[in-house]
Amino acid sequence: MAPGLVCADCGRTYEAGPNEPWQCACGAPLELNMEPALGDPPQTFDREAGLWAFDAFLPVDREVTLGEGWTPLVDAPTWDATFKLEYVFPSGSFKDRGATTTLSRAVTLDVDRVIEDSSGNAGASIALYAARAGIPGEIYVPTGVKPPKRAAIEGTGATVVEVDGARADVSQAAREAVAAGKGWYASHAWNPTFYAGTMTAAYEIAVQRGFEAPDAMVVPIGHGTLFLGLYRGFAALESAGWIDRMPRLLGVQAAGVAPIAETVGTAAGTQTKNELADGIQIAEPVRAAQITRAVRETNGTVIAVAEEQTRATWHTLHRAGFHVEPTSAVAVAGLEAYRTHGLDRDQDVVVPLTGSGLKSA
Ligand SMILES: [Zn+2]
Structure with missing residues (x-):
C-alpha cells in the first residue's frame, strides 16, 4: 500500500x-x-541493493531499480574537502535517487504514463527509469535543450516535447498535460516521493563516514531536490541518534537566478546570468520556503557564483580527475568562495558532484 x-x-x-x-x-x-522514521542502524548494509539497502526506511516498495546508489566518497586534496561523486549513477546524475523511488511509486499506483519537465538531467533520469518500468514517459524540455541531454531522453523511447519560452513555461505546459488527464506528474520539484529518494544521499554519507556528520556540506540549489533531501535525511539521522549533530548546509546558486541567495544571503538580483549553470537556473523553486527554513535551522547560508568562477573551477575539476558537467562546478566554486569568506580549511566539508560531463557537450 x-x-x-x-x-x-x-x-x-x-x-x-x-x-x-x-x-x-x-x-x-x-x-x-x-512519518519518516529510522530505526536502529542495521549491523550491515547490503550494498548490492544500492540505495535500496535503506528500503526499511523508504516510504515506497522497490519496484524499479538499476542498482543506483552508494556513490563514491573520495578525497579532493586540491580543495581540502571530500567529494561525493553523485554523477556515478545510471543516467549520470543524482536525479536517479529520486527517479528510482518516484517510478517505484508510479508502478505501485498502476500509473499508465508519467509526465516530467526538466532542463535535462531530471528528464533523462525519469525517462530512463520509466523505460525500466515499462511505463511510457513524456518529457517537456525548453527549446534549445543541450543535444546530448535531449538524445539521452529520446534514446529511452520517451516522447520529448519542446516548449518555447522560459523554464516556467515548460513546467506550465507539462502541468496542462497532467490536468488534461494525459499522465501522472513525476515532477522532481513537486513529487514528494522524489525527495524520499534524495534523502538516501545523507544516509550513505553517514554510513560511509562511520556515523560522523561532516561540519558542513556545500550543495548546489535549483529546485533544491538534493539540498532538501540532505536536510531531511540528516534530520532523520539525528533524531534517530545515528549522528549526533546536523552539518551546516551551505547552498550555492547561479548568479542572476539566485532567489534563495537573495532571501537568506547576500546576492543581488541584478547580477549577470551564469549561463554555464543552466541546470540550476530556477527562478521560483517550488519548495523555496522549506529550503530557506533548512538553511536557517542548520546555521547555513546561500551564495551565488558567477560564470567566470564556474568555468575556471570546472577546468580545475577536470584536471583533478573529476569529469563533471558545468553545473556541478558551481558547488565547488561556491566552496572556494566560502573558504575565502571564513569557512576554515580545517572544517570537514563534503561536496556532492551532481552531474556527469559525458552528456554536457
Ligand atoms: Zn494545503
Missing part, C-alpha cells in the same frame, strides 16, 4: 492513486502522509 498525501501548510489529505493530485488545493506542494 502506498501512503497517501498530506499538505504541510493546511493539513488537507489525499488518497494515493493514479489520479492523486500533484499539488494541494491551497497551492502548496504535498508530502507523503507518513
Whole structure:
C-alpha cells in the first residue's frame, strides 16, 4: 500500500492513486502522509541493493531499480574537502535517487504514463527509469535543450516535447498535460516521493563516514531536490541518534537566478546570468520556503557564483580527475568562495558532484 498525501501548510489529505493530485488545493506542494522514521542502524548494509539497502526506511516498495546508489566518497586534496561523486549513477546524475523511488511509486499506483519537465538531467533520469518500468514517459524540455541531454531522453523511447519560452513555461505546459488527464506528474520539484529518494544521499554519507556528520556540506540549489533531501535525511539521522549533530548546509546558486541567495544571503538580483549553470537556473523553486527554513535551522547560508568562477573551477575539476558537467562546478566554486569568506580549511566539508560531463557537450 502506498501512503497517501498530506499538505504541510493546511493539513488537507489525499488518497494515493493514479489520479492523486500533484499539488494541494491551497497551492502548496504535498508530502507523503507518513512519518519518516529510522530505526536502529542495521549491523550491515547490503550494498548490492544500492540505495535500496535503506528500503526499511523508504516510504515506497522497490519496484524499479538499476542498482543506483552508494556513490563514491573520495578525497579532493586540491580543495581540502571530500567529494561525493553523485554523477556515478545510471543516467549520470543524482536525479536517479529520486527517479528510482518516484517510478517505484508510479508502478505501485498502476500509473499508465508519467509526465516530467526538466532542463535535462531530471528528464533523462525519469525517462530512463520509466523505460525500466515499462511505463511510457513524456518529457517537456525548453527549446534549445543541450543535444546530448535531449538524445539521452529520446534514446529511452520517451516522447520529448519542446516548449518555447522560459523554464516556467515548460513546467506550465507539462502541468496542462497532467490536468488534461494525459499522465501522472513525476515532477522532481513537486513529487514528494522524489525527495524520499534524495534523502538516501545523507544516509550513505553517514554510513560511509562511520556515523560522523561532516561540519558542513556545500550543495548546489535549483529546485533544491538534493539540498532538501540532505536536510531531511540528516534530520532523520539525528533524531534517530545515528549522528549526533546536523552539518551546516551551505547552498550555492547561479548568479542572476539566485532567489534563495537573495532571501537568506547576500546576492543581488541584478547580477549577470551564469549561463554555464543552466541546470540550476530556477527562478521560483517550488519548495523555496522549506529550503530557506533548512538553511536557517542548520546555521547555513546561500551564495551565488558567477560564470567566470564556474568555468575556471570546472577546468580545475577536470584536471583533478573529476569529469563533471558545468553545473556541478558551481558547488565547488561556491566552496572556494566560502573558504575565502571564513569557512576554515580545517572544517570537514563534503561536496556532492551532481552531474556527469559525458552528456554536457
Ligand atoms: Zn494545503
